[in-house]
Amino acid sequence: MRVLLVEDERPMAVVLRDGLVRHGMVVDEVARLSEAEAALHSDIYDAVVLDRRLPDGDGLSLIKWLRAKGDVVPVLVLTAKGDLIDRVAGLNSGADDYLGKPFAFEELLARLRAILRRPVHMQPDVVSLGRMSFDFTHREVHIDGVHLRMPRRELLVLEALMRRMGRMVLRETLMEAVFGMNDEIESNALDTHISRVRRKLADTEAGITISGIRGVGYLLREIS
Template sequence: MNRIALIEDHSRLADLVRQALGNAGIETDVFHAMEPAWLALRDITYGVVVIDRGLPDGDGLHLVKRLRAAGRPTPCLMLTARDALHDRIEGLDSGADDYLTKPFPMEELVARVRALLRRPAQVQEFAPAHGDVQISPEHGHMVCAGTAVPLPATELQIMLCLARKAGQTVKRSTLEAAAWGLTEAVTPNALDVALHRLRRKLATAGSCMQIVNLRTQGYALREASVAS
């Protein structure tokens, strides 16, 4: 899963980091404060979160603590201008996985992000099941009624989002953000096409689950008998 979240309020630095990661094949969604980042992190599965400590709405460590309190094991890399040993220890004790002091070589940041993306622990919490459907990000497929169905990255993200909500309604904009991120241009019917393919795959695999369209509200993954 090569999409990460970057929470950094310095626009120029954020652009440089996004460009360096993009050159390494890693997509990046940029946020400039903790609260909008948290709203996205609730619905989008990121491989790594890179967080600056000095943010307009507080210390980035608070976001790490919030993630850990919610049971999210997503690897977190802290960025900071603080070089004191106790600051680094505080970050690691708060649940961060790595620490990088500013200024830093872009090559080093890319290498550290790559190392965190390779950690198998990142997928442990993100393997939800609902009904007879289980999503396996590690293997890039969903298992429907015992049948493994390979999924491209966009469809995998959509199913992750729907399965994690366990039958609750998910807004269209949330599914689009989960599948294509917050910066990529998406055609108006891209989500409809992806949902059509997923519905067909669920039916072909013999799943009892359906993706239902709740008019003006969004979409939900529900059993056929209670899909209405």
């Protein structure tokens, strides 16, 4: 899952970014509306966590811009404004949820997961292929019910492939799912993670394999 974090208070941004990363998400962090618009122009996100008060304007204007062009990406608004009028204004602008500061990170995580489960973004919580099942909510992999531990990057690779299983996933799509725009990426980083995931699937006899077309992308499929 790739999240755009729009927060200009640096200490808050660091806490939120690190917390979301610990829960298996790729996080792109910006501090201004103009930077958020540029990021949303060039990349696809599963959700946006948006501060209301930003140096170059009201965060709600970003939501109005998104909805005007038909973009339904879920948006969770964070704000020091917590009264009813402000919450209503946020929701009426097209926000999916509204969280007043201060808040516990666990609540933010729960609300973020909740808006991602709503019907317009609905998909099964657990998807199975071969002898493997992938739990998208808790980001867990099981082989015949036995938990398989995997590092975060490998989980992100496998998640992106499972969301599109049976279809070729372009390298660019996988790169966006696994790496943030501020990550330092070696030229063979994606191939290295793919190789490690492929090896684990083979070692555990998961009954699935990852096929690749050099320079194009990868396909996750069941072994017949």
